[in-house]
C-alpha cells in the first residue's frame with residue numbers, strides 16, 4: 001500500500017468520518033451540556049448541577065438504572081450461554097446442519113417490533129401458551145402472562161432476538177479451533193466441561209467478549225421491547241429518558257442519556273474484562289499454582 | 301497380557317474401507333512402528349487406539365482390559381500429534397502439566413514430574429513462553445513432553461518428526477527412543493519413512509491400503525520381505541518375475557529370470573511355478589562368481605555419498621545395484637553375482653501383480 | 656449405546672420442533688389473525704378463525720396511515736442507501752487502498768454510531784434540531800440521521816471491497832495501455848461489485864427497519880412502517896390490524912435479507928460474518 005500525503009487522506013476521510021465525528025460528537029456534547037443546564041430551549045441557560053442532584057435524589061432513577069443493568073446483563077449472559085452449546089454442536093457440518101443454523105439465525109431477519117407482536121400474540125390471555133397450560137391442567141384458568149413483573153417475557157424476547165447474533169460470532173470462532181487441539185485435550189483426560197473451560201472458552205474469548213458487549217449495549221438501551229412486553233411497574237433507562245423528553249424536561253432527559261452512555265461503556269468494559277479474567281487469565285488458578293510452587297520450594 | 305493389543309480392527313468410512321482386519325500386538329515396554337504410504341490408514345489406527353474413532357469392528361485392549369467403549373479422556377494413552385496441537389493460549393509449562401491437572405494430581409507432584417520432563421527434554425529456558433514463540437523443534441519437544449508427563453500406559457506418535465529438518469529429525473529420533481527405553485514406555489510410532497522405522501523399532505507393522513502386509517523385526521522385513529509391496533517399500537529392492545525350473549537341493553531352487561538362470565536358497569518353498577523374487581541392491585558381489593553371475597551394461601550412475609547406485613535395463617525394466625566403491629561409469633559393462641541366500645520368494649501371485 | 660449419530664438425530668428432531676415453535680407457529684398465528692373477519696371474531700374455542708376474509712387488509716389500506724407510512728419508508732430507504740453509499744466512498748477508498756497514520760483510530764470512530772445507544776442519538780439529535788430551528792423538516796432530518804447512522808456498515812463493507820482490488824490487476828490493465836475508465840472496469844469493478852450491492856441492500860433494509868430516529872424525530876405526525884406497527888401495539892391494540900401491519904413490515908425485509916445473505920456469502924465469507932461490527 002502506498003502512503004500519500006496526509007492532506008489527501010484528510011480530504012478523503014472528511015465526508016464519511018468527518019460527518020460521523022461531528023454528528024455523534026454533537027449529540028454527546030449536547031447531552032452532556034444539557035444535563036448540566038446549558039442549551040435550555042426555554043428559560044435561562046447556565047451551568048448548574050441542580051438537574052443531576054434532582055435526578056440522583058429520585059428513587060425512580062435508581063430503579064431504572066438497576067433494572068436496565070439487570071436486563072442488559074442477563075440478556076448478554078443468557079444469549080451467550082445459549083449460543084455456545086449450539087455453536088459447538090454446529091462446529092462440524094453434518095446432514096441438516098445448514099438448515100438448522102439457518103432456522104436459528106432467522107430471528108436476525110425479523111424486526112424487533114414484529115417479534116414483540118408475535119410474542120404478545122402467543123402469550124396473550126387467550127393465546128396459545130395459556131390454552132396449552134389450561135388444556136394440560138397446569139393452570140385452572142388462563143392467566144395474564146403479558147408484561148409480567150419479573151421481566152421473564154422480556155428476557156425471553158431479548159434472548160430470542162440476540163442469541164442468533166452471538167451464535168453468528170461464536171460459530172466462526174469455534175470453527176477456527178483445530179480438531180487436533182481439542183483431541184489433544186481429550187486425549188490428556190479433559191472431559192466435555194474441562195475442554196470447554198480450559199480450551200474452547202479461552203480460545204474464543206474475543207468472540208465471546210464481542211457478543212457480550214454488543215448484546216449488553218443493545219439490551220441496556222432497549223425501548224421497544226420494554227414498552228411492549230416489559231413489566232409495567234418499572235421503566236428502562238431509555239423509557240425513562242423518553243418520559244422526561246415527552247414532558248419537555250430536557251435537562252433530566254440529558255442526565256439519563258449521559259447515564260445510559262456511561263453505563264454502556266463501563267458495563268461493556270467490565271463484561272469484557274470479566275470474561276477474559278475468568279477464561280483466559282484464571283486468577284484463582286494462578287494464585288493456587290503460585291502458592292503450591294512456593295510450598296514445593298519451601299520443602300526442597 | 302500387559303501392553304497394547306488391537307484385535308481384528310476394521311474401520312469403514314461410508315464406502316471406503318480405511319482399515320481391514322488389523323491385528324496389532326505391542327508387548328509392554330516395546331517400541332512398535334506402523335509403516336506405510338500416505339492414506340494407508342495409519343492415523344486412523346491411532347485414532348482407534350486413542351479412542352477418537354470407534355472401529356466398525358474389532359476390540360482394543362490395554363493391559364488386558366477391553367477399552368473399546370472407553371472414551372479418549374479415560375483411556376490411559378497419550379498421543380503426540382503430527383501437528384503438535386499445542387494449546388496456543390497456554391505457556392509451555394501449562395501445556396506440559398495439562399494432563400496432570402486433568403488427572404487431579406497435586407501441585408507438588410506436578411512440579412516434580414514437570415522438573416523431570418523439563419530436564420530430560422532440555423526445555424528449562426522456555427517454560428514461560430507461549431508455543432508460537434518456540435522454534436519447530438522446541439514445539440516438537442513440548443508436544444513430546446506433554447504426552448510424557450502423564451506416563452501413559454501407551455504412548456502414540458503420529459509422524460512426530462515430519463515437520464523437522466533432516467538433521468534435527470535424526471537427533472529427536474534418538475531422543476524419543478532413549479526416553480521410551482528409560483521410562484519403559486509402550487510405544488506405537490507412525491511413519492512413512494522406512495529409514496526411521498528400521499532405525500527405531502523393535503517391531504514394524506507394514507500397512508498398505510488399510511491392510512496389514514507384514515509384521516516383523518526390522519531385519520526380517522529388510523532381508524525377508526514377503527510381498528512385493530514390502531520389498532519395494534522397505535529399502536526399494538529389485539523385484540522380478542521368475543519361473544521355477546527345479547529343486548536343486550532341499551532348500552535351493554533353480555529359477556529362470558529376465559537376468560538369466562539363477563539359484564535361490566529359501567527356507568520356504570515358492571508358492572507356485574511362476575513367482576516373484578526380490579533381491580537387495582547392495583546384496584551383490586562384484587566380479588565373476590561361478591554362481592548367479594549376471595552381466596549388464598550400466599545406463600546410469602548416481603553418486604549418493606556413502607554409496608553409488610548403478611542402474612541397468614533388462615527387458616524394459618530398470619534394476620539397481622549398489623556399491624560403496626566403484627569406478628564404473630555409464631556405458632561400461634559390469635559383472636556381478638547375487639548370492640542365492642540374498643534372493644527371496646515373494647508370496648503375491650504373478651497374476652495379481654500383473655493386473 | 657448412544658452413538659453420536661443417534662444423538663444428532665435426537666437433537667435435530669428436538670431442534671426442528673423448537674424451530675417450529677419459535678418461527679412457524681408465531682407467523683402462522685399472525686397470518687391467521689390478519690385474516691379474521693370483524694363480523695365473526697376469533698374466539699378461543701375455535702382452532703381456526705370462523706371466517707377467512709381479506710377485509711382487514713383492504714380496511715388497513717383504505718383507513719389507516721399505512722399509505723403514507725409505506726410512502727415515507729420506501730422513499731427514505733432508497734435515498735438513504737444511495738446517499739450513504741456515495742458519502743462512504745472516499746473514506747472507504749482511503750481505508751481500503753492507502754496506508755496512513757491513525758488508520759485504526761479512524762476505523763474506531765467509524766463504529767461510533769453503532770455504539771452510542773440509538774435512543775440517545777435520536778433524542779439529542781432532536782434537541783439539536785430544536786436549537787437550530789430545523790425540527791419541522793422531518794423527512795430531510797430523518798434521512799440525514801439515517802445516513803450517518805448507517806455509514807459504519809457502508810464504510811466497512813466498501814473498504815473491505817477496495818482492499819480486495821489487486822494491485823497486479825491494476826498494473827496489468829495499465830501495462831496494456833488501458834484508459835482510467837478501462838482500468839476501473841477491468842480491475843476495480845469486478846472486485847467491488849458485490850460490495851456495492853451489499854452496501855445498498857444493507858442500508859436499505861436498515862433504513863426501512865429503523866425505529867428510534869423515525870419515532871423520536873418524526874413526532875408528531877410523521878409515520879414510517881415501524882412506528883406505525885409500534886403504535887398499533889400501543890393503547891388501542893387491535894390484534895388483527897397489528898397482524899396486518901407486522902406482516903407488511905416483516906416480509907419484504909426477510910426476502911431482502913435472504914438475498915443479502917447470498918450476496919455476502921458469494922462475495923466474501925469473512926465479510927458475511929463481520930457485517931454486524
Ligand SMILES: Nc1ncnc2c1ncn2[C@@H]1O[C@H](COP(=O)(O)OP(=O)(O)OP(=O)(O)O)[C@@H](O)[C@H]1O
Nearest residue numbers: 313314316318337338339340341342343344345492
Ligand atoms: N473422517 C473420514 N471420512 C472419510 N474418509 C476418511 C476419514 N478419515 C480418513 N479417511 C480415509 O481413510 C484413509 C486412511 O486415512 P489416514 O488418515 O488414516 O491415512 P494415513 O495413513 O494417516 O496417511 P498420512 O500418511 O497421509 O497421514 C484415507 O483414504 C482417507 O481418505
Ligand SMILES: [Mg+2]
Nearest residue numbers: 342343344458
Ligand atoms: Mg496420518
